[in-house]
Amino acid sequence: MSDDSRKILVLAEHDNQSIKASTLHTITAALQLDAPIHVLIAGFGARIVADAATKIVGVKQVLLADALHLGDGLAENIALQVVAIAEGYTHILAPATSYGKNILPRVAALLDVAQISDITKINTADTFERPIYTGNAIATVQSIDRVKVITVRSTGFEPTLEIGGNASVEMLLPVSDSGFSQFLWREVTKLDHPELTSAKIVVSGGRGLGSNQNYNKVLKPLAEKLSAALGASRAAVDAGYVSNDFQVGQTGKIVAPELYFAIGISGAIQHLAGMKDSKVIVAINNDPEAPIFSVADYGLVGDLFTIVPELVHALG
Incomplete structure (x- = not known):
């Protein structure tokens, strides 16, 4: 039975065209709080996103704030929009992505409460678990704040279903432009393979590959055969x-695909923190x-320059 005293607000991550998968994981976390879930879509020309959100399983109400100054996701403006409607919500959740990490600390500061970051488990309505020390320990955090402001690590929760819900859309009065920041331009990396954080299979390479040329020559054919995303260790990125x-790890992207290939990656703690929740991990390294x-x-155990091409050949 749900608690009538609780009401949950989920800030949706989107691109004004579609909802990001991270939001579906966040809604699953919100469902464990056993209270009505409202989803906030703050953007510009984002009605299509709001309509899609109404179909997500578990969502009771979709709130749409549509204005030009909300369209580019400037954290200063989005945070003000969240705070403007925060009254009455006991929990405010967002994905622990660059989007959520940029906005929710501002929300917490404006509400004068502590933020609870990167949770992977909900024990009760006020007690949560989050990894610390690059995932080597789990902290149990209890909050007595009147509203809990929380970022959710996607790998800790399965995504809810995109189809099956029947919520309605409520139009909000958008907040005014904060004037604190201005959007100038965006450089978007165009990928010819699946997105790293949402892919079911990830092929990652490390320093053992030796060069950019080898990275592309060895890993790309395998990724193409498997329709996989490409990743890398911090050492490979730094080199x-x-x-x-492409970086996977504590200071990169956190992934938990069905299948993860670690090729020429030694396994530094920083990297393991970003991928050890993968369902199946395959390691190829010449150091036993x-x-x-x-x-x-x-x-x-063996030469990756021999093993990986043989694997690609075996896959046909």
């Missing part, structure tokens, strides 16, 4: 093999003592 958009094998479900 210039790929841009930091590499830490990556401690978390791998399957390990191949």
Whole structure:
């Protein structure tokens, strides 16, 4: 039975065209609080997003704030929109992505409450679990604040269903432009493979690949065969093999695909924190003592430049 004293607000991450998968994971977390869930869509020309949100399982009400100054996701403006409607909500949730991490600390500050970051489990309405020390320990955090402002780690919760709900849309009066920031331009990386954080299969490479040329030559054919996203360790990114958009780890992207390939990756703690929740992990490394094998479900010790092409060939 739901608690009538609680009401949940989920800030949806979207691009004014579609809802990001991270929002579906966040709604699953919200469902565990056993209270009505309202989803806020703050954007410009985002009615299509709001209509899609009404179909998400678990959503009772969709709130749409549509204005030009909300369209580019400026944190200063979105935070003001959240605060403007915060009264009456006991919990405010957003994905622990760059979007949510940019906005919710501002919301918490404006509401004068503490933020609870990167939760992976909900114990009760006021007690949550979150990883610390690069995932080597789990902290149990209890909050007595009147409203809990929370970012949700997507890998901790399965996504709710996109189809099956029947909510309605309520139009909100948008807040005024804060004037604190101005959108100038955006450079969007165009990928010819699935997005890293939502892919079911990820093929990641490390320093063992030796160069950008080897990264592309060895990993891309495997990723194409598997329709997989491409990732990399911090060492590979720092060495210039790929841009930091590909980085998996504590200071990169947190992933938990069905299948994760760690190729030429030694397994530093920073990297393990970003991928150890993957359902199945396959490690390929020429060092049998590499830490990556401690978390791998399957390990191949040998020359990656031989093993990976053979694997690609075997896949047909």
